[in-house]
Amino acid sequence: MASKVTPKLITCLILPSCFLILFYSSFLPFIPQSPSSKTPILPSAACNLFEGRWVLDPTRKPMYDSTCPFHRNAWNCIKNQRDNMARINSWKWMPRGCDLDRVDPAGFLDLMRNKNIGFVGDSLNENFLVSFLCVLRVGDPGAKKWKRKGAWRGAYFPKFNVTVTYHRAVLLARYEWQTKQPGLSGQDGVKGIYRVDVDIPANDWANISDFYNVLVFNTGHWWGPDKFPKETPLVFFRNGQPIHPSLELMDGLKVVVKNMVAHIEKAFPKKVLKFWRLQSPRHFHGGDWNQNGSCLFNEPLKESELDLWFDPANNGTNREARRVNEVIRDMLKGTSIRPLDLSRLSEWRADAHPAVWLGKKDAVAVWGQDCMHWCLPGVPDTWLDILAQLITYNV
Numbered sequence: 237m238a239s240k241v242t243p244k245l246i247t248c249l250i251l252p253s254c255f256l257i258l259f260y261s262s263f264l265p266f267i268p269q270s271p272s273s274k275t276p277i278l279p280s281a282a283c284n285l286f287e288g289r290w291v292l293d294p295t296r297k298p299m300y301d302s303t304c305p306f307h308r309n310a311w312n313c314i315k316n317q318r319d320n321m322a323r324i325n326s327w328k329w330m331p332r333g334c335d336l337d338r339v340d341p342a343g344f345l346d347l348m349r350n351k352n353i354g355f356v357g358d359s360l361n362e363n364f365l366v367s368f369l370c371v372l373r374v375g376d377p378g379a380k381k382w383k384r385k386g387a388w389r390g391a392y393f394p395k396f397n398v399t400v401t402y403h404r405a406v407l408l409a410r411y412e413w414q415t416k417q418p419g420l421s422g423q424d425g426v427k428g429i430y431r432v433d434v435d436i437p438a439n440d441w442a443n444i445s446d447f448y449n450v451l452v453f454n455t456g457h458w459w460g461p462d463k464f465p466k467e468t469p470l471v472f473f474r475n476g477q478p479i480h481p482s483l484e485l486m487d488g489l490k491v492v493v494k495n496m497v498a499h500i501e502k503a504f505p506k507k508v509l510k511f512w513r514l515q516s517p518r519h520f521h522g523g524d525w526n527q528n529g530s531c532l533f534n535e536p537l538k539e540s541e542l543d544l545w546f547d548p549a550n551n552g553t554n555r556e557a558r559r560v561n562e563v564i565r566d567m568l569k570g571t572s573i574r575p576l577d578l579s580r581l582s583e584w585r586a587d588a589h590p591a592v593w594l595g596k597k598d599a600v601a602v603w604g605q606d607c608m609h610w611c612l613p614g615v616p617d618t619w620l621d622i623l624a625q626l627i628t629y630n631v
């Protein structure tokens with residue numbers, strides 16, 4: 237009898253302990269490392285997907301080509317015959333302390349079955365979306381373009397009932413052009429203002445709270461004097477009234493991010509997985525976009541060059557990314573929104589922008605080189621591998 241009971245007893249004892257161990261180990265990474273913002277949950281505590289280095293792997297090939305129907309022409313670098321595309325896509329991101337798996341499109345879609353993923357923000361989030369759609373389409377070639385009032389664009393994956401979309405809201409907060417502003421009539425040279433309501437989300441994502449399971453927010457590269465010069469400045473309003481004293485751009489960014497974070501925390505259920513994508517840096521060399529700045533590079537930057545390019549203390553052309561990140565990181569502390577820090581890995585990749593290959597003959601003369609968005613296929617496919625890994629460990 238005892239010999240019969242013992243194996244049962246052992247099973248009864250061992251199985252639960254195994255479960256307990258599994259249970260607790262799976263919760264271990266949930267213990268925040270600092271009382272600051274919610275740290276992304278990773279396969280192991282030693283793993284930092286956001287830090288690492290790029291290594292050349294000549295066998296590495298992109299998952300899609302120039303024929304993906306979700307491309308935006310200016311980023312379709314293969315079609316636009318950008319030099320070096322094979323090499324651009326041969327670099328592999330090696331995170332510190334672990335490997336980064338490439339996303340398995342069908343497996344990921346299966347995990348997301350009956351779920352929806354939304355991007356909200358500026359064109360760099362749209363750049364991210366296009367990568368996402370073209371990669372996932374490998375897992376469901378029946379993917380269809382998707383459009384709904386208020387949402388700019390996206391795709392529906394019928395095999396898995398998954399929708400992935402982008403809502404364009406460059407400042408996240410609502411803003412509108414106003415020609416006549418009594419309070420400003422005395423100021424020289426002001427043609428009008430862009431009124432920003434710091435406490436009101438832009439219409440494009442005002443009412444999406446019950447649709448998404450995963451959301452990825454961003455804002456950043458519109459917060460510059462090139463978009464909003466002195467003659468047509470941003471003026472910040474709260475509760476419908478101008479904020480006094482008026483705010484400079486960076487202080488406006490702080491107030492807007494703070495208010496949008498509070499709105500997100502209130503408007504979306506706890507179970508919605510929320511990320512805030514940090515800046516991917518620009519790589520204008522020898523001048524800004526409107527000063528013939530260029531990014532005709534064949535190789536990623538060297539580690540020793542990164543601070544020279546991006547540390548705000550060096551006052552370089554591309555200094556704003558780290559500055560904006562600092563504001564955003566600060567505002568995310570103590571919230572349920574996880575920072576998706578794609579900055580460091582993107583800082584290296586001066587070689588991977590569309591540059592002069594924009595698909596239109598006169599585009600460079602009008603807009604300058606594009607050293608801000610990214611070639612597709614390219615670096616955003618690595619962003620996707622990271623995001624997919626974080627989602628996989630968190631849904």
Ligand SMILES: *[C@@H]1O[C@H](CO)[C@@H](O)[C@H](O)[C@H]1NC(C)=O
Pocket residue numbers: 350351352397
């Ligand atoms: C598809 O997913 C949505 C949720 O996004 C769900 O409401 C709907 O019932 C699903 N449709 C099918 C056919 O499973």
Ligand SMILES: *[C@@H]1O[C@H](CO)[C@@H](O)[C@H](O)[C@H]1NC(C)=O
Pocket residue numbers: 438439440442443
């Ligand atoms: C969002 O929904 C609320 C409540 O239904 C409505 O009052 C508001 O006008 C909507 N906003 C937009 C931008 O659609």
Ligand SMILES: *[C@@H]1O[C@H](CO)[C@@H](O)[C@H](O)[C@H]1NC(C)=O
Pocket residue numbers: 526527528
């Ligand atoms: C940019 O290059 C063009 C052509 O070489 C030149 O005419 C123009 O002055 C340059 N602009 C600046 C801001 O350097």
Ligand SMILES: *[C@@H]1O[C@H](CO)[C@@H](O)[C@H](O)[C@H]1NC(C)=O
Pocket residue numbers: 551553
């Ligand atoms: C930083 O560079 C800009 C030009 O890009 C210049 O106008 C400004 O004076 C510089 N600031 C400092 C502190 O050197």
